[in-house]
Amino acid sequence: MSLVKQVMDEVNQVMGLIDESQLASAEQLIQKDKRIFVLGAGRSGLMAKGFAMRLMHIGYTVYAVGETITPSIQAGDVLVAVSGSGKTGSILEVVEKAKADGVKVVAVTSNAESPLGKLGDTTVVVPGATKAGDGVKSIQLLSTLFDQSVHITLDILCLMLSRRDHVSNDTAKATHSNLE
Numbered sequence: 001m002s003l004v005k006q007v008m009d010e011v012n013q014v015m016g017l018i019d020e021s022q023l024a025s026a027e028q029l030i031q032k033d034k035r036i037f038v039l040g041a042g043r044s045g046l047m048a049k050g051f052a053m054r055l056m057h058i059g060y061t062v063y064a065v066g067e068t069i070t071p072s073i074q075a076g077d078v079l080v081a082v083s084g085s086g087k088t089g090s091i092l093e094v095v096e097k098a099k100a101d102g103v104k105v106v107a108v109t110s111n112a113e114s115p116l117g118k119l120g121d122t123t124v125v126v127p128g129a130t131k132a133g134d135g136v137k138s139i140q141l142l143s144t145l146f147d148q149s150v151h152i153t154l155d156i157l158c159l160m161l162s163r164r165d166h167v168s169n170d171t172a173k174a175t176h177s178n179l180e
């Protein structure tokens with residue numbers, strides 16, 4: 001089988017296991033009157049930032065943890081934390097602190113029973129292979145299958161939010177950077 005077909009099959013398999021009720025719970029937490037923070041290490045962080053960018057296009061106030069211009073997080077804010085393994089120490093540290101400060105956490109991980117999965121006020125399980133060995137098996141390196149599937153899953157969440165908030169493609173386009 002070609003590599004393209006094998007990777008497509010892997011992604012299809014993971015996406016077939018996404019629980020849409022978990023996405024609906026995440027949708028409930030993400031509201032326009034809340035500030036949304038995103039968090040993740042390495043490629044998980046890149047997926048989180050892609051999500052943040054799209055939230056901005058839909059009209060949310062959104063920040064990426066670790067950026068120089070990101071303000072302090074406060075009670076009432078929402079933190080979306082992405083970690084395939086759900087065990088990355090630096091991520092867990094931030095999530096635990098945020099929770100102690102009264103922040104609601106959306107955990108995105110391959111394993112609901114991981115430390116991050118258990119910390120989430122709501123948890124979206126994306127069961128793609130990770131470097132920790134969880135999830136649907138993959139021929140791809142490290143957590144690639146998780147990363148790919150998270151990208152699609154969070155784009156589906158953005159689609160849900162844009163429909164709920166009545167944000168059209170043209171409105172999103174008007175918010176898109178015009179400095180590129």
Ligand SMILES: O=P(O)(O)OC[C@H]1O[C@](O)(CO)[C@@H](O)[C@@H]1O
Nearest residue numbers: 041042043044083084085088142
């Ligand atoms: O998603 P996790 O398990 O927190 O791991 C993040 C790390 O894994 C990778 O995504 C892939 O190994 C790295 O880019 C990153 O450092």
